[in-house]
Amino acid sequence: xxxxxxxxxxxxxxxxxxxxxxxxxxxxxxxxxxxxxxxxxxxxxxxxxxxxxxxxxxxxxxxxxxxxxxxxxxxxxxxxxxxxxxxxxxxxxxxxxxxxxxxxxxxxxxxxxxxxxxxxxxxxxxxxxxxxxxxxxxxxxxxxxxxxxxxxxxxxxxxxxxxxxxxxxxxxxxxxxxxxxxxxxxxxxxxxxxxxxxxxxxxxxxxxxxxxxxxxxxxxxxxxxxxxxxxxxxxxxxxxxxxxxxxxxxxxxxxxxxxxxxxxxxxxxxxxxxxxxxxxxxxxxxxxxxxxxxxxxxxxxxxxxxxxxxxxxxxxxxxxxxxxxxxxxxxxxxxxxxxxxxxxxxxxxxxxxxxxxx
Amino acid sequence: xxxxxxxxxxxxxxxxxxxxxxxxxxxxxxxxxxxxxxxxxxxxxxxxxxxxxxxxxxxxxxxxxxxxxxxxxxxxxxxxxxxxxxxxxxxxxxxxxxxxxxxxxxxxxxxxxxxxxxxxxxxxxxxxxxxxxxxxxxxxxxxxxxxxxxxxxxxxxxxxxxxxxxxxxxxxxxxxxxxxxxxxxxxxxxxxxxxxxxxxxxxxxxxxxxxxxxxxxxxxxxxxxxxxxxxxxxxxxxxxxxxxxxxxxxxxxxxxxxxxxxxxxxxxxxxxxxxxxxxxxxxxxxxxxxxxxxxxxxx
Numbered sequence: 001x002x003x004x005x006x007x008x009x010x011x012x013x014x015x016x017x018x019x020x021x022x023x024x025x026x027x028x029x030x031x032x033x034x035x036x037x038x039x040x041x042x043x044x045x046x047x048x049x050x051x052x053x054x055x056x057x058x059x060x061x062x063x064x065x066x067x068x069x070x071x072x073x074x075x076x077x078x079x080x081x082x083x084x085x086x087x088x089x090x091x092x093x094x095x096x097x098x099x100x101x102x103x104x105x106x107x108x109x110x111x112x113x114x115x116x117x118x119x120x121x122x123x124x125x126x127x128x129x130x131x132x133x134x135x136x137x138x139x140x141x142x143x144x145x146x147x148x149x150x151x152x153x154x155x156x157x158x159x160x161x162x163x164x165x166x167x168x169x170x171x172x173x174x175x176x177x178x179x180x181x182x183x184x185x186x187x188x189x190x191x192x193x194x195x196x197x198x199x200x201x202x203x204x205x206x207x208x209x210x211x212x213x214x215x216x217x218x219x220x221x222x223x224x225x226x227x228x229x230x231x232x233x234x235x236x237x238x239x240x241x242x243x244x245x246x247x248x249x250x251x252x253x254x255x256x257x258x259x260x261x262x263x264x265x266x267x268x269x270x271x272x273x274x275x276x277x278x279x280x281x282x283x284x285x286x287x288x289x290x291x292x293x294x295x296x297x298x299x300x301x302x303x304x305x306x307x308x309x310x311x312x313x314x315x316x317x318x319x320x321x322x323x324x325x326x327x328x329x330x331x332x333x334x335x336x337x338x339x340x341x342x343x344x345x346x347x348x349x350x351x352x353x354x355x356x357x358x
Numbered sequence: 359x360x361x362x363x364x365x366x367x368x369x370x371x372x373x374x375x376x377x378x379x380x381x382x383x384x385x386x387x388x389x390x391x392x393x394x395x396x397x398x399x400x401x402x403x404x405x406x407x408x409x410x411x412x413x414x415x416x417x418x419x420x421x422x423x424x425x426x427x428x429x430x431x432x433x434x435x436x437x438x439x440x441x442x443x444x445x446x447x448x449x450x451x452x453x454x455x456x457x458x459x460x461x462x463x464x465x466x467x468x469x470x471x472x473x474x475x476x477x478x479x480x481x482x483x484x485x486x487x488x489x490x491x492x493x494x495x496x497x498x499x500x501x502x503x504x505x506x507x508x509x510x511x512x513x514x515x516x517x518x519x520x521x522x523x524x525x526x527x528x529x530x531x532x533x534x535x536x537x538x539x540x541x542x543x544x545x546x547x548x549x550x551x552x553x554x555x556x557x558x559x560x561x562x563x564x565x566x567x568x569x570x571x572x573x574x575x576x577x578x579x580x581x582x583x584x585x586x587x588x589x590x591x592x593x594x595x596x597x598x599x600x601x602x603x604x605x606x607x608x609x610x611x612x613x614x615x616x617x618x619x620x621x622x623x624x625x626x627x628x629x630x631x632x633x634x635x636x637x638x639x640x641x642x643x644x645x646x647x648x649x650x651x652x653x654x655x656x657x
Contacts, residue, residue: 079614080614081613214600220517226596235494345615353608354431357432357600
């Protein structure tokens with residue numbers, strides 16, 4: 001009896017440990033090419049997730065799957081640290097990433113990206129901006145002055161960053177982004193720096209300008225959802241917020257309004273991960289997703305823009321005005337220098353963080 | 359209790375190892391390999407980046423992490439937050455645990471136990487967001503205080519160090535409660551009766567008899583809460599203000615945003631070393647206390 005029990009225990013222990021080992025080996029090998037049921041290739045796209053990503057199914061993903069006889073698997077959220085791990089360990093699971101603009105440069109420098117094959121991606125040939133060696137910018141958006149409409153109307157609202165920093169003429173609590181991007185540009189524009197002279201940023205000057213309203217900035221936001229929440233709840237009267245967040249909120253009847261002047265234009269784009277399992281298919285997807293008609297369809301349901309003039313021409317003026325991508329709105333905006341940020345983010349961020357806790 | 363009377367006879371370590379059957383060895387070795395494979399080796403791989411830069415061995419990252427103004431200041435802020443959280447968790451957990459332990463009513467005890475354990479079933483993120491709603495300017499706490507006339511306009515609770523400490527205390531409080539409670543339950547109530555039988559007033563019997571016996575629980579709980587608190591970063595990021603940076607926020611920035619893994623590893627080492635130094639200091643303190651107590655007992 002006693003030995004019987006012992007034997008069962010041993011069997012259990014051995015089978016458990018074997019199971020763990022086998023499971024460990026199995027999953028490390030081929031989790032991306034787990035297409036044993038069918039022979040269709042699986043294109044893995046790393047996305048932000050949420051409602052915004054879901055809308056891409058109707059415009060891009062479903063149709064691409066059909067046309068190219070493949071399967072698209074969306075993984076979210078985006079973690080650039082994870083991408084670095086994949087490339088360094090030679091176990092790349094993602095094909096495409098829809099990343100923040102500066103990662104196009106940062107990722108390229110770290111050796112994490114494939115150059116875009118412009119013999120396949122030809123839709124971007126006549127774009128005047130947003131086309132780079134290692135990425136195609138697909139979803140430009142703004143960081144703009146956004147106010148609570150119960151405190152300010154369209155006429156009385158701050159209309160420039162100088163107004164935003166003027167606490168006498170425009171009293172009220174403010175929120176800004178807890179990151180150097182957008183925040184330092186806003187400070188320098190408020191201090192009178194011309195948009196074309198912004199870069200390289202005079203970080204010390206920007207921080208000195210921020211010092212003048214540090215006590216009035218009651219919230220330092222870390223997420224897009226938070227930007228809207230503090231405005232809508234009345235915790236702050238004005239904020240630097242992403243228009244991809246504030247415009248849907250305004251449409252949904254939240255008490256938020258946007259001042260388009262000096263909106264800071266930032267980008268979000270498609271990149272292909274180094275040694276991606278389906279490199280060619282990934283390039284074909286980028287060509288597919290930069291088609292003007294599809295981009296126009298997408299602009300009709302989301303609040304980001306496009307670098308393609310053809311795509312914008314296909315969207316009605318009313319809609320363009322809502323999402324902030326009419327010619328005038330784009331002309332009054334300030335384009336942020338992605339390359340500057342890719343090269344200097346670490347250093348500037350360190351100064352910014354030190355300033356925050358000072 | 360009779361534990362001190364029938365103390366297990368101590369055999370040499372080698373003797374005890376020799377007596378292990380192979381099945382027991384297996385039970386020891388499996389977790390050992392698991393921890394080595396999944397934790398220790400990858401951790402060393404990551405931490406080695408603190409001294410191995412793109413051009414080979416370098417101390418620049420470690421020197422920067424240990425002497426840089428930002429990282430030192432943030433480390434200090436982290437320690438300060440941890441100390442406050444530990445202190446408040448202790449102040450809350452001790453009386454509650456005492457009540458649960460001493461109450462003659464079973465219902466009270468069970469309600470306290472459930473109330474302490476229940477939040478464990480709710481995801482931490484959900485609890486952080488609940489605190490955001492409670493603490494905001496238009497939140498229930500501020501509104502109630504305004505309506506009661508305690509304050510004339512909302513005080514700033516959310517996005518402050520106060521909010522970080524309130525939220526983190528609520529997250530970590532159960533660990534403190536469980537440590538103290540388990541030790542308190544072990545205290546023989548007869549000691550208290552004996553003390554009172556000898557004429558000690560209730561407070562005296564608590565302070566001279568019960569409290570000293572419960573100190574191990576306080577120490578274990580404090581250590582656990584303090585060390586866990588050093589690694590928090592979601593709570594400070596979501597309810598803290600501009601200056602509520604924890605060392606983990608810096609590490610996360612380095613690993614995920616700036617992809618500067620050398621700095622991330624160096625900052626991790628700063629955190630590990632600081633934690634170890636504190637553990638060593640506490641251990642030394644305890645050893646000293648025990649050493650000073652011994653001669654008395656012998657006399």
